[in-house]
Amino acid sequence: MDTKIKILDELSLSNVIDKEAELIPLMTEEDEERLNAEEMPNTLAILPLRNTVLFPGVVIPITVGRDKSIKLIKEANDGSKIIGVVAQKDAQVEDPQVDDLNVTGTVAKILRVFRMPDGNTTVIIQGQKRFDIQEFTQEEPYFKAVVSSFHETKPSKGDKEFAALVESVKDVALQIIKDSPNIPSEASFAIKNIESDSFW
Structure with a gap:
């Protein structure tokens, strides 16, 4: 077997999750309705993502490598486990500033945090509901912003x-x-x- 493929196979997230033997919950329509009725925090820690957009109800693994992101995840995981996730406008930007971030994002819940054998941190997050950033209140040690609910227009049943x-x-x-x-x-x-x- 090719060495690179073997290493990737050993580091695959499914191997880690299988060892933990814990299922990750997916959102039902009832869960979504309940979340939409819940009050969203006025201020969220904001995690920028490269080449990834998180949608409500979706569970994804993300690898965090930036010091800012690792600190954000650690503090959030020790606290409410709720963060805001936004996509970077340009994935090539290593140290994004406020102007490099999209203003619409998704509230996410941290489900699990794994320290991978290669030294990276992988986080399983689940999208909950969309938000708009009103203003950034903090840039160091990581972004924080005042947010408001994003009003979504959905098709009527039977459309x-x-x-x-x-x-x-x-x-x-x-x-x-x-x-x-x-x-x-x-x-x-x-x-x-x-x-x-x-x-x-």
Whole structure:
């Protein structure tokens, strides 16, 4: 076996999660309604992400390497476990400033934090609801901002045009999975079984 592939396999997140033997909860429509009814903190610690956008209801692993990000995750994980996540405008920027960040992000809950064998920290986060940044109140040791709820417009139940669009997106996603040797076949099963509008 190629050494690089072996190392990647040993470091894979699934191996770590399997050892921990704990399931990560996904949000149901009821969970989403409950979260939307909850008060959002006025101020959030803001974690910039490169090449990643977190959506409500989605669980993703992220690798944090910047000192600012590691400090933010450590403090949040020891506290409320709630942070704000925003995408950087340019993934190439190593030390993003306020102007390098998008102003709409997602409230995230830290589910697990892993110290990986290669020294990196991997964090499992779950998106909860969207927010808009009103103003940044802190830049060091990490970003903090005053935030407000983002008003989302959703299609009404039984909207035929939306249902057709969802089916079209599913078809394209299934074709991409079929044509991509690196995407596991289980992904197509997951796509076919998505029923909640939250994922679209």
